[in-house]
Amino acid sequence: MPLSGAAGVNLGTENMPVQQVGYRRFYAMLLSEHPMMTERVNAVQEGALRTVRQIVNEHGAEIGCVHYIGASFAPTLTTLLQLKQLGKIDPFKEEPRLAKFAKFFMHFQTPPELRFGPHRKNISTGDGPTESSEMLGMLGTGFRDADPELAAKLMGAWNAGGKPHSGFFGSSLLMIDENAPAMDPRLGSASFPGYYSVLRHGWGTPNETAVWFLNGDFYRDHRHADRGTVIMYALGVPLSLDWGPQYAPHTGGGIMHSVVLPENQLGQPWDQDVKSLGGGGTWGSSTGEAFVAFRTAAYARGKMISGGTSWTRETFSLHPNEAYPALLIRDTFAGESAASPKVFTLNLMAEGTVQTPAGPMTPPLRTWGDGYDTKITHEYPSAGQVFTLQPGVSRLGFAGIQFGTAANPAIALDFDLYTISDEARQAHIGNWANNWVGGAAGDFQRVNGKPYEERQHILRIKGTGAFTTLILPWRKGKPRAATVTREGALLVITAGDERYAIGDQHYSYVRGPLRALTFFGTGRAAGEGISVEGGPMEVLLETTTAVLTAHGAPGQRAFTLPGVWKTKDPKAPIKQVGGVWVLDYPGGEAMTMVLERR
Structure with a gap:
């Protein structure tokens, strides 16, 4: 059958042709090497590279959700390996x-996914579960x-994923050199x-923490209504996941994702049980606007647009104290429907009762049984009792979910979530679970002594202004006494001798001499006696x-410091002019240099 739209045949989703x-x-x-095919080899070479440029953008991003990247990229990757061979x-x-x-694909790796054993997995986005991949x-x-060097890192990541293989298109046993050098x-x-x-x-380390933020539209194949969603692991433990049952059931609607939607786009009353897993709209476009990373902090900003809003x-x-990270999400709105x-x-990997300003709340549990068995009850996500959040x-x-068994418990966490607002708001906490994960179900059973289940609490907050959400996780059994207050425009966290002051575009921190x-x-x-201007x-x-x-x-970058300092490297692109230090930053990779106190 011709692989052309002109043939009048639907070629399926984007990955299929x-x-x-x-x-x-x-x-x-x-x-x-056949005489009739030798002249066509060049066409294969050109076509395979043309496909790479079609499905991978100039930054390395691919068109598919994490699972379906395998469908669109693996057959071309196999051809590229054959051309090289x-x-x-x-x-x-x-x-x-x-x-x-x-590099793009490698960065999907989670911390060691304790729900399934000691190995790392890929996060779930769109139509796909949490799983490992042979493509690394x-x-x-x-x-x-x-x-x-890149090859060794890829092999190290593949090893960390449990050395998975696949027979998706031929056996990867014939495509992977298991004895190739590997590095972390x-x-x-x-x-x-x-x-x-x-x-x-x-x-x-046991403190590994990661936040993924979906903020671009080159990703489009088998995508859900997930523009702007976040996926979080804290201290090596799942904290907030994108649902991963693939099609059993399909959870494509915006109402199922960790996003903000106009109330009139939910497709149902916000304070009732979910009526359709495909319900809820999506934003029309999404773009990543900023990203920076430093030793004690990282930041990303994205913008989603629909119509005039x-x-x-x-x-x-x-994370100046890596054992007690602070994760902050700030949502603001502009345009015709901003108010x-x-x-x-926000989906949250938590269980049991939640402590709220209105007292303890226990979300009603709901479970969607095996999506492929119509004889099993299929329940929809619940809505809990509505309560008020004062300005x-x-x-x-929240109590984080305890994975493992009583005899061999996995590491776990608990966390406080703070919501900050200038207006009174309403909120409720629901719950939902599914029990389909594909081939990893056996690993889950071995680790947890029970069949697979992906269960999360679901926090929903209704308001008209900006949303500011702060999450402070800690290892279960090792809480840190912390207070969170507002001091003018600053959000302040105080814990023992630590103090964070978080502003609109900065944060300061003090602990002992640091x-x-x-x-x-x-x-x-x-x-803290320091000033910076000109850029991150x-x-x-x-x-x-x-x-x-x-x-x-x-x-x-112009900055001032308390005290008297000198450059450690006289060739560094930095100078002091009238008490102000000036650093010339060329862009690209982060640049680090050291001053010494005189």
């Missing part, structure tokens, strides 16, 4: 988008001589315009050193 063309090219390569070309050297894609090993094999990829924060940003710290979501990961009622939704700072206390100021914006910020920058002051890091847009 890409997938079928990939198969056809691979089979053509098997006959590459035959010595025709080395696409891994010649096409720069492949290396960018490899295939990419690592392809890059072995083209980029040995030590992933941190990253951003891939057109798809997502990830704010990560503590890789490979825009929603800006800012995500902050603040209309909106509903904030100011309101605390909600003082820090991290600036995410373009104007000016000040705190972090200043860490300790007893004898000042560690300076610039990131973001190129340009000068």
